[in-house]
Amino acid sequence: MPIRKEPSHFLEPVIALAKEAGRRIMEIYESDFRVGVKEDNSPLTAADLASHHCLVEGLEALHPAYPVLSEESKALPFAARSAWETYWLIDPLDGTKEFVKRNGEFTVNVALIHRHLPVLGVVYAPAKDLCYFASEGCGAFRQAGGAEPGSLHVWTQAPHRLRVVGSRSHGGEALDLYLSRVGEHELVSIGSSLKLCWVAEGSADLYPRIGLTSEWDTAAAHCVVNEAGGQVTDLAGRPLLYNAKESLLNPYFLVFGDKSRDWSGYAAGIEG
Incomplete structure (x- = not known):
């Protein structure tokens, strides 16, 4: 059966692999770790590399075997x-700045991409022992600790007062302009x-990202949003695609559950 129909196996x-990577991250998180700097001046810790090696080795051992593209091997x-x-x-440690701040808001992201689209996604927040996962055609789920997973569904009718989620580390005038319009x-x-x-879980109505991200930042959670009934689009309303161009940077994008509203219309004149 084609993989787009049955990635769930x-x-x-x-999930087990993401949790093992998370365990290795937490060993370092609870220690007196050092913070290095990458070529782009973003932070790098031993936890990034420990998770990277864990995930790459584990994914390469799966059958059938597919290539692995990681933030830490992106050249x-x-x-x-x-x-x-x-x-x-994969993003072995998404939110390294949050890791360094020790606020617990970092994740292990693993996505399976088929023909430029995410067909499986696992997002694990080790400090919270919280796992989101989805595969194409099988729905999206959230599991906290050892509890049974619960299915996820976006909020399909956005309220008058929107619940907007944003980044602790990014913002700017373009985002302020967009939000003034919604x-x-x-x-x-x-x-x-x-x-x-x-x-994806219905805790927020909208996530406008008017700023740079990379493909490994979004792919796993993109699948979760899709399977929960939402959408992830660029500012023109087109779905995000993966490995479709030279650059691994995403365009600016919007994440939402209410498909009856023209969220991209508020982005007129904003370049991304």
Whole structure:
């Protein structure tokens, strides 16, 4: 059966793998760790690398085996990866700034991409022992600790006073302009891909990202949002695609549950 119809057989091992990566992250989180700097001046810790190695080794051992693209091994040229029809896209530690601040708002992100779209996603927040997961055609779920997973559904009718989720580390005039256009709202800040997951579970109505992100930041939670009934689009209303261009940067994007409202219309004149 084509993988787009049945990626769910990977869910159990990938969830276990994400939790093992999370365990290794927490060992370092609870220690007196050091913070390095990457070439782009973003922070890097031993936890990023420990999670990276755990995930890559585990995913490469699965059958069938697919290539793995990780934030910590992203130097692969487009000429090589453009031939991939199916591959794993991972962010070993999404929210390193939140990790360094020790606020618990960081995640392990694992996505399976098939023909430029996410067909499986696992987002695990180890400090909260909270896991979001989904696979195409099978729905989206949230599991806290050892409890039974519960199904997720977006809020399909946005209220008059919108619940908007944003980033603790990013913002700016363009975001302020967009929010001034959507009308009355309450803005709540949280780190990492948990923002997309909040929309998926119905805790937020809208996540406008008017700023730079990379494909590994969004792919896993993108699948969760899709399977919960929501959408992730660029500012023109087109779905985000993965591994479809030289750059691994996403365009600015919107995450929402209420599809009856033209969220992209508020972005007129905002470049992204």
